[in-house]
Amino acid sequence: MATYPNFTQYLIEKFDLSESNVYLIHELIKEKYISSEGFLLKPGEICKHTFFVESGLLRLYSLSENGKEHIIQFAAENWLLSDRDSVFFREPSKFYIEAIENSLLIPLDEYLIKKIEELSSNFRKNNEILLHNHIRHLNQRINLLLSASAKIRYLEFIKLYPDLQFRVPQWMVASYLGITPESLSRVRRDLANKS
Amino acid sequence: MATYPNFTQYLIEKFDLSESNVYLIHELIKEKYISSEGFLLKPGEICKHTFFVESGLLRLYSLSENGKEHIIQFAAENWLLSDRDSVFFREPSKFYIEAIENSLLIPLDEYLIKKIEELSSNFRKNNEILLHNHIRHLNQRINLLLSASAKIRYLEFIKLYPDLQFRVPQWMVASYLGITPESLSRVRRDLANKS
DNA sequence: TTTATTTCTTACCATAGATCAAGAGAGATT
DNA sequence: AATCTCTCTTGATCTATGGTAAGAAATAAA
Numbered sequence: 001m002a003t004y005p006n007f008t009q010y011l012i013e014k015f016d017l018s019e020s021n022v023y024l025i026h027e028l029i030k031e032k033y034i035s036s037e038g039f040l041l042k043p044g045e046i047c048k049h050t051f052f053v054e055s056g057l058l059r060l061y062s063l064s065e066n067g068k069e070h071i072i073q074f075a076a077e078n079w080l081l082s083d084r085d086s087v088f089f090r091e092p093s094k095f096y097i098e099a100i101e102n103s104l105l106i107p108l109d110e111y112l113i114k115k116i117e118e119l120s121s122n123f124r125k126n127n128e129i130l131l132h133n134h135i136r137h138l139n140q141r142i143n144l145l146l147s148a149s150a151k152i153r154y155l156e157f158i159k160l161y162p163d164l165q166f167r168v169p170q171w172m173v174a175s176y177l178g179i180t181p182e183s184l185s186r187v188r189r190d191l192a193n194k195s
Numbered sequence: 196m197a198t199y200p201n202f203t204q205y206l207i208e209k210f211d212l213s214e215s216n217v218y219l220i221h222e223l224i225k226e227k228y229i230s231s232e233g234f235l236l237k238p239g240e241i242c243k244h245t246f247f248v249e250s251g252l253l254r255l256y257s258l259s260e261n262g263k264e265h266i267i268q269f270a271a272e273n274w275l276l277s278d279r280d281s282v283f284f285r286e287p288s289k290f291y292i293e294a295i296e297n298s299l300l301i302p303l304d305e306y307l308i309k310k311i312e313e314l315s316s317n318f319r320k321n322n323e324i325l326l327h328n329h330i331r332h333l334n335q336r337i338n339l340l341l342s343a344s345a346k347i348r349y350l351e352f353i354k355l356y357p358d359l360q361f362r363v364p365q366w367m368v369a370s371y372l373g374i375t376p377e378s379l380s381r382v383r384r385d386l387a388n389k390s
Numbered sequence: 391t392t393t394a395t396t397t398c399t400t401a402c403c404a405t406a407g408a409t410c411a412a413g414a415g416a417g418a419t420t
Numbered sequence: 421a422a423t424c425t426c427t428c429t430t431g432a433t434c435t436a437t438g439g440t441a442a443g444a445a446a447t448a449a450a
Contacts (some may be wrong), residue, residue, distance in 0.1 A: 007293070043290070064342045068342065070341040072337065072338070084327060084331075085327065085331045085334070088323075088324075088327045089327065089331075104400090110401085128283075128382060129417085131326045131327075131330070132279060132280065132283045134330060135279055135329060135330060136279075136284075138330065138333040139333065141337055142267065142333065142336055142340065143267070144374065145340040145341070145427085146265040147259045147263065148414055149435070149436075150436075151436095152411095167399065169396085169398090170397075171397070171398085178340065178341040178342075178440080179438085180437075181397080182399080182400090182437090182438075182439080182440095183398080186399085186437085187437095188398095188399095189399080191399060283415085318436075324438080344406075344407095345406075363430065364426085364428090368429085374408085375407075375409080376428075376429095377407085377408075377409080377428090377430085378408070379404085379428095379443090380428060380430080381429085382407095383429095383431085
């Protein structure tokens with residue numbers, strides 16, 4: 001009798017489902033477990049669906065020609081994760097999705113989504129909100145990249161994801177910020193000295 | 196008898212509307228004209244709806260504390276333009292929308308959207324595609340900002356918007372790319388020298 | 391515990407792009 | 421034609437961040 005406390009909570013809160021309806025959905029779940037450093041997606045593959053992160057932590061990143069990784073997104077418990085383009089347009093992904101910690105994922109596949117849609121009155125509305133939140137988030141990131149120094153971007157990062165900095169190695173934070181690990185190290189030293 | 200050739204084309208192509216249905220929608224249009232250097236939106240205002248650009252050219256930009264402009268998006272004929280966050284979440288915008296050329300806009304207000312939805316079978320699908328295209332575009336921009344030099348970003352810009360570079364002053368291109376006008380000038384000189 | 395491996399820090403130098411200042415064109419305006 | 425204003429260019433310098441290399445610290449493996 002598997003339980004998915006986070007996903008259950010998510011269904012109840014966002015989709016206003018009753019307990020009994022939640023169980024109907026539980027039955028459809030084909031959970032996916034990925035151990036640390038395992039991959040959920042690699043370039044060239046089509047990302048089949050979006051995943052709900054029940055537990056653990058993953059990252060979505062690209063690899064540029066010169067061999068450098070650029071982290072697009074982290075996803076910890078209660079987050080949704082996918083290469084949206086690949087899922088929606090059914091095209092090969094350009095990205096990697098790799099587990100940073102052992103992670104338990106719930107694939108939001110066709111059947112599961114249909115069921116939620118069937119049981120929830122505000123399914124569509126929620127999806128729209130999700131997409132718009134995503135866009136808002138991307139816009140903020142672009143704004144930061146256009147206008148802010150490495151130091152400010154780092155401060156914004158820890159403001160936005162206070163716990164993440166303790167769960168991922170520093171070089172991944174640097175990669176997310178678009179700077180080298182050495183630079184991040186220096187930024188942190190300067191910040192420590194000033195206070 | 197106003198005609199909107201671009202918008203008409205757009206309705207027919209994207210929403211599969213018949214000519215007679217197009218006329219039903221024409222009747223609802225409250226066109227908005229903005230002359231060059233006029234503003235469609237300023238920070239603090241709520242962006243009421245998305246606009247279809249029938250003709251002209253505009254830019255959406257933010258102003259950072261240190262007084263620098265950062266262009267988020269250009270929009271020429273046949274483009275949609277809005278501060279999506281502000282429209283969707285009904286919250287005050289942080290952005291300016293300013294006309295670069297005299298521009299004729301078609302506000303996609305509540306009534307107009309309802310009418311299109313009523314008359315078009317694939318309205319929802321189209322909206323979804325629009326949102327996903329937007330996300331894809333933002334992701335590509337983030338990737339570029341994270342990984343590419345000013346020169347490469349400039350080359351990508353003229354590849355993506357071949358005509359735009361001739362319609363906007365160079366300093367606006369620089370602002371879009373996240374570099375200074377001086378730097379862009381030098382990038383262009385270097386490119387010219389090499390070929 | 392000892393040895394590897396990975397991550398982080400630091401120092402030194404290199405480079406891209408920013409800043410400042412001056413001038414050159416190109417339209418506008420008078 | 422003369423003056424303004426705006427845009428673009430160029431040179432000289434400055435600064436933030438990158439690159440390289442070495443060592444320290446932490447973590448995992450033996």
